[in-house]
Amino acid sequence: MHSIQRFDDAAVAAQEAVGRQTFDQVMVPTYAPSAMVPVRASGLDLWDQAGRQYLDFTAGIGVTSLGHANPAVVAALRAQADTLWHVGNGFTNEPVLRLAKALTAATFAERAFFCNSGAEANEAAFKLARKYAHGKFGPHKSRIVSCVNSFHGRTLFTVSVGGQPKYTEGFEPLPPDLHHIPFNDIDAARAAITDDVCAVVVEPVQGEGGVLPASVEYLRALREFCDAKGALLIFDEVQCGMGRTGKLFAYMGYGVTPDILTSAKALGNGYPIGAMLTTEAVAAAFTVGAHGTTYGGNPLAAAVALKVLDTINAPAFLARVGAAASYLKDKLDGVAQEYPQVFATVRGSGLMLGMVLSEGWRGKAKEITKAAEAEGLMLLIAGPDVVRLLPALVVTDVQIDEAVARLRRALDTVVAAQ
Structure with a gap:
């Protein structure tokens, strides 16, 4: 009787109306979501429960x-959903093989590993780097160097490699042999990258750390130092990759090639997928059973990602991203001047832009985004001092104009309230 009652209660719960207050009743409180609840979207337009x-x-x-709901991506998902959903990693499948071929053809990489998220892609990259160094040089070569204010995921390993203590407090003891250096500081990198370093990981454009691009000189120096010390160079392009900077991957605009690259986020356009790309020589350190994942390379995810890749990796599409980025940057520069x-300034790369708050407004980025939502x-936000904009790469000039108009109205509201 008890089990029947629980079944009935679950059936009723599934039919009940839900809203923002439901989050506080049933969800683990790891987020503080907006009061509005999105229910449908198309392109860059989104509507909440009230129809706004x-x-x-x-x-x-x-x-x-x-x-949102991109027709070509939806069609790819539906077609694959009618064919093959999942087989497990004891078998391969056609969509993942096509995706791997497409990614390796489009990049420096010769091998691909698929997983479910950016954190998992970075976890795989860090494990591979240590495995590679252990086999080639011995266990003493294990230290990983990353940057202050970097972000590489929320697993214990990746969050520890990330250089933001606020995300690791209370989770100690943390994995050892990790070293954080200031971003874009060549002298600090030279001093840190010694013979015991197995890998250096960097975001070509820091996302959560404030929308801060690396300088060409900095990435070139990291490549030089890694080559000199036998360390692998890892580029975390989870946020800045897949067309976001106007190139398929940001490294292509720098002329600096990593040994390992991680991708996720836009790769699946909302369907969870991550990828670790590397060379054949480095990939050989992972033998059968050394690493794995149940859902990595899932046919549904791979079919979606291939359609996304084919769409973004087209000269005309990437050229339009560059044009839209220039237009948005000019408009935001105008707002900053107004x-x-x-x-204080607007910075970033491509359609990954941050509006940096002036001294008197530091800590108020969230206040501005809340006012914008009201409009x-x-x-x-990218920390408390930066308002971040990451529009879909298909954004139009008309949508940019409307966004800037709404932003101005929001700023008038918050300025008047000071």
């Missing part, structure tokens, strides 16, 4: 780069 329209300049934190008391514009 928003202009989405977050892309799900850089995920839906082809826009509100100099609020913004129907969805924005992000």
